[in-house]
Amino acid sequence: MIEAEKRVAAEAAATLVQDGMTVGLGTGTTVAQLLPALAARDLRGVRYVSTSPRTEAAARALGLAVEPFALPALDLAIDGADQVAPDGWLVKGGGGAHTRERLVAAAARRFVVIVSSDKPVEALRPPVPLELLAFGLESTLRRLPGARLREPAQPSPDGGLIADLHEPDGPLADPAALAAGLDATPGVVAHGLFPPSLVADVLIARGGEVEH
Ligand code: 5RP
Numbered sequence: 001m002i003e004a005e006k007r008v009a010a011e012a013a014a015t016l017v018q019d020g021m022t023v024g025l026g027t028g029t030t031v032a033q034l035l036p037a038l039a040a041r042d043l044r045g046v047r048y049v050s051t052s053p054r055t056e057a058a059a060r061a062l063g064l065a066v067e068p069f070a071l072p073a074l075d076l077a078i079d080g081a082d083q084v085a086p087d088g089w090l091v092k093g094g095g096g097a098h099t100r101e102r103l104v105a106a107a108a109r110r111f112v113v114i115v116s117s118d119k120p121v122e123a124l125r126p127p128v129p130l131e132l133l134a135f136g137l138e139s140t141l142r143r144l145p146g147a148r149l150r151e152p153a154q155p156s157p158d159g160g161l162i163a164d165l166h167e168p169d170g171p172l173a174d175p176a177a178l179a180a181g182l183d184a185t186p187g188v189v190a191h192g193l194f195p196p197s198l199v200a201d202v203l204i205a206r207g208g209e210v211e212h
Contacts, residue, residue: 003029005116005205006080010034012203012210013078013114020045022071024104025059026079027052027097030114034078035059049074051100053157069104077108081194082129084113084120084204088196089175093129096154096162099190102198110200117206123171127164129192130182131156140187160189 010030014037017023025031025048035055038046039062049069050056059066079101083091090113092098105111130147132140141147146167154162165182172178179193204211 002116002118005207006030006114007033007037008208009114009116009203009205009210011037012205013112014038014041016076016078016110016112017041017043017046019043021075022047022049022073024048024074024077024079024108025050025055025066026077026101026104027055027095028080030080030116031055031078032058034114035062035064039063047071049104051079051104052095052097055097069100069107071107074104074108076110076112077104078112078114079105081113081115081119081202082192083124084115084202085124085175086120086122088199088202089124090194090199091124091128091192092194093131093162093192096129096131096150096156098129098192099131099156099158099160102190102194105194105198111198113199113202115202115204117204120204124175124193125171126166126168128172128178128182130163130165131158131160131189131191132163133160133187133189136187137161140185143185143187156189158189165191
């Protein structure tokens, strides 16, 4: 059921891609359903950038033209999410790709999120994924009570280490304040709290239907 919904959301998002576009590809099991939907369309001249080595490998295997992210802007980016709050805040980074995902989303004129019906929540909750700089890691962790490195160790493709913030023990009362605090913490490369201002559309699949 959930896997089928991921495919429904992914297929809806694939229809947004037009010939000649530059398109950012996210990471995860929902995006894994997007790639064959894109490959099945007879699109010409689309240039893709990928947020992770695994998406890149899967996209290339399907014949999609993935290039290094050396473009000043993208027409569109499509990605999944771990949680979607009613006010549009997201938690991302379950797959540990949130640093690149944030860069690609920020570069896109339109960032579209695709999720199954289990992802909308009443309020965001921990864990909040983090990427931490390897340099000075112990001191960064000391500044972040409640943060724990993933085990086994999950290095990012950019040399950071993936961790998760497990506090507070309950809903995140103020995601914007938490995001600002994490942004201001030396050693935090990126976190998985994505603001509504970054997101143009959220496509939520429920059964065979897509809600916007
Ligand atoms: C990876 C992500 C994914 O988009 C998020 O974890 C959702 O994944 P899935 O589509 O497998 O449920 O942020 O870093």
